[in-house]
Amino acid sequence: MQTLARKDIETAWIECLKAPAADAKKWMEDLMQEQPAIDAYLFSADEHFCPSDERGVVFLLGFFIYKMYVDRHDDLKPIDYTDLKEAEIENIQKLYELAEGAHFHFDEAMAKLEPNYRQMPLLNWLKDHLSSIHPGSDRWPDANFRLAVVHLKTVMDCLDQ
Secondary structure (H helix, E strand, O other): OOOOOHHHHHHHHHHHHHHHHHHHHHHHHHHHHOOOOHHHHHHHHHHOOHHHOOOOOOHHHHHHHHHHHHHHOOOOOOOHHHHHHHHHHHHHHHHHHOOOOOOOOOHHHHEEEEEOOOOOOHHHHHHHHOOOOOOOOOOHHHHHHHHHHHHHHHHHHOOOO
16 A cells, blocks of 8 residues: 555545544444454453543544555455454564663654654554644653554554555
């Protein structure tokens, strides 16, 4: 898949937000039918790693990632639990490696995570969107923020093949 441009990402987000409820329901049903492992992974990530007042955010953004890919790809391969777990472990391992022996700064780690990452505009948009969740605050508590980004990048990595 080609790199998604930030402008296209922002336009698609606004279109999703303005979509009629019936369309959103169909899109969610499509996710459950076509990618049940992603659906379960996102639900679990939200349930286990987000503060109770933030639940739904990781799922919604993960669904948006899926929608961005499915709208641009007719033949997405089915993703299974093993694919997701392997990608998640790899993403977490990379963050640990980047954090070793230095003061850990998440933004710097993200920039080094994959300097040639094809979907960096989408990853940065997601990170920026997550940072804007709390009014009057820059971002979620660090651990929740990092886990949310790892989970969303995991879904991206599996779909972007």
